[in-house]
Amino acid sequence: MDVVVIVLVIIAIAVMIFKRFSSVVYYIGIVDIFLRVLDFIANNIPVPALTNFINSYFPNSISHIIEIYSSGIFTTVLLWALCIIYIILLFYLIRTFWKKK
Numbered sequence: 001m002d003v004v005v006i007v008l009v010i011i012a013i014a015v016m017i018f019k020r021f022s023s024v025v026y027y028i029g030i031v032d033i034f035l036r037v038l039d040f041i042a043n044n045i046p047v048p049a050l051t052n053f054i055n056s057y058f059p060n061s062i063s064h065i066i067e068i069y070s071s072g073i074f075t076t077v078l079l080w081a082l083c084i085i086y087i088i089l090l091f092y093l094i095r096t097f098w099k100k101k
Helices: 002-018 021-044 048-057 062-069 073-100
Strands: none
Touching: 002 021, 021 048, 021 062, 021 073, 062 073
16 A cells, blocks of 8 residues: 555645646656656667666556556556546647647
8 A cells, every 4th residue: 555655645746846737647648758768768779788777767657657566456446547647638738739720
């Protein structure tokens, strides 16, 4: 249950810093994209020191963090919550794209 406390603290800090739900959604999206880019770099650049550093200090994605530190139905609930956040992020991105046109 340590992951529950960690997730709640991270969300509380994000809400306190950004103060708007859309900012929290963007923050989660940015963090996940950053982790996935690092994973791509670690897998595709043949520098063993860099690969070992990235693989040992950075997880693959937010879903990977959830899968590592939780189990059972709680993992399923968190992954569905993350999926909903991704859908909301997609909605915000499409809305912003259409407003710019």
